Amino acid sequence: MNMENNKEDKKPKLHPKNKHTGRYDLDQLCETHPSLKPFVKRNKYDIESIDFSNPEAVRALNKALLMHHYNVHTWNIPKDYLCPPIPGRADYIHHVAELLGKRNKYRIPMGTKVTCLDIGTGASCIYPIIGHQEYGWKFIGSDIDEKALNSAQNIFDANEDLKDKIDLRLQTYPKKILKGILEKKDVIDIIICNPPFHSSEEDANASTLRKLKNLNGKKANKVTLNFGGKNNELWCEGGERKFISSMINESKQFGKQCLWFTTLVSKKENLKGIYYLLHDAKAENIKTINMGQGNKVSRIVAWTFLNNEEQDAWIQKRWNKKFSKSKYHN
Numbered sequence: 001m002n003m004e005n006n007k008e009d010k011k012p013k014l015h016p017k018n019k020h021t022g023r024y025d026l027d028q029l030c031e032t033h034p035s036l037k038p039f040v041k042r043n044k045y046d047i048e049s050i051d052f053s054n055p056e057a058v059r060a061l062n063k064a065l066l067m068h069h070y071n072v073h074t075w076n077i078p079k080d081y082l083c084p085p086i087p088g089r090a091d092y093i094h095h096v097a098e099l100l101g102k103r104n105k106y107r108i109p110m111g112t113k114v115t116c117l118d119i120g121t122g123a124s125c126i127y128p129i130i131g132h133q134e135y136g137w138k139f140i141g142s143d144i145d146e147k148a149l150n151s152a153q154n155i156f157d158a159n160e161d162l163k164d165k166i167d168l169r170l171q172t173y174p175k176k177i178l179k180g181i182l183e184k185k186d187v188i189d190i191i192i193c194n195p196p197f198h199s200s201e202e203d204a205n206a207s208t209l210r211k212l213k214n215l216n217g218k219k220a221n222k223v224t225l226n227f228g229g230k231n232n233e234l235w236c237e238g239g240e241r242k243f244i245s246s247m248i249n250e251s252k253q254f255g256k257q258c259l260w261f262t263t264l265v266s267k268k269e270n271l272k273g274i275y276y277l278l279h280d281a282k283a284e285n286i287k288t289i290n291m292g293q294g295n296k297v298s299r300i301v302a303w304t305f306l307n308n309e310e311q312d313a314w315i316q317k318r319w320n321k322k323f324s325k326s327k328y329h330n
Helices: 026-032 034-039 055-070 085-104 126-135 146-158 201-216 239-254 270-281 308-320
Strands: 002-005 115-119 136-141 166-170 186-193 258-265 285-293 296-304
Touching: 002 055, 026 055, 034 055, 034 270, 055 085, 055 296, 085 201, 085 258, 085 285, 085 296, 126 136, 126 146, 126 166, 126 201, 146 166, 186 239, 186 270, 201 270, 239 258, 239 270, 258 270, 258 308, 270 296
Parallel strands: 002 285, 115 136, 115 186, 136 166, 186 258
Antiparallel strands: 258 296, 285 296
């Protein structure tokens, strides 16, 4: 088993291909999406910004970013559902694209020859939007919430660039992750996952109050989810560690159907247990990719059950057999 780790000596920055490095160009975003303008104010540093503790402001910013950078002109999600920060989602996509390209002579595979499974795609469907608009990939999106999947489907149906580029699947076994979603005929190039972070609703609420205090500079007594989120999006029994453990255990069954399995790991202290489980599962190769956004540091853990020869055969058969340039090729 081969294990590669990025050192955390230096604070990681956003991926070089990420369109959201530096400060938001709010003038340009307001021109693209005028509904953002009422939320733009000068902060205590006399810099134009939005109030990130205001859910409506965050939603307007997301709409503007998706319109301006990803040609998504219709994007609406039900109230109280997770409205994720887009720069971090884009970073995940660019890092896993780089991972796919590494053994392909550093050439990232583009277009619908690549299939990505997004576990817990949510009502916003952000990962599939960015993954398709940046690289042309097609997606399978899974979720345990039927309302969230209906929202995701509406977004893809309403935008010409996204039509027919996602297969949404309802997970009817809430304690399962891959089982019940992946079928025998499925061949998946990359799996992405942003697992529920917290282990209980109380833990999630306490974290939200701390975050609001950091944003506003004063103690918050009422839980207001600035980025929204239903219970299943924010926490699960056992939290991140248990969720990823279950994913690893299930991944063994699909080791020959998927090239790379990946998941976000927010808590560094969970890494040791994750590596132990992957070693026990006999993963052929394990990689850890560090990511950074603002003051937050997280990482992607990726693993495959295919050896180098099997990976090369996969790449040749799936991506390079009739390789031709497309509008997505860079």
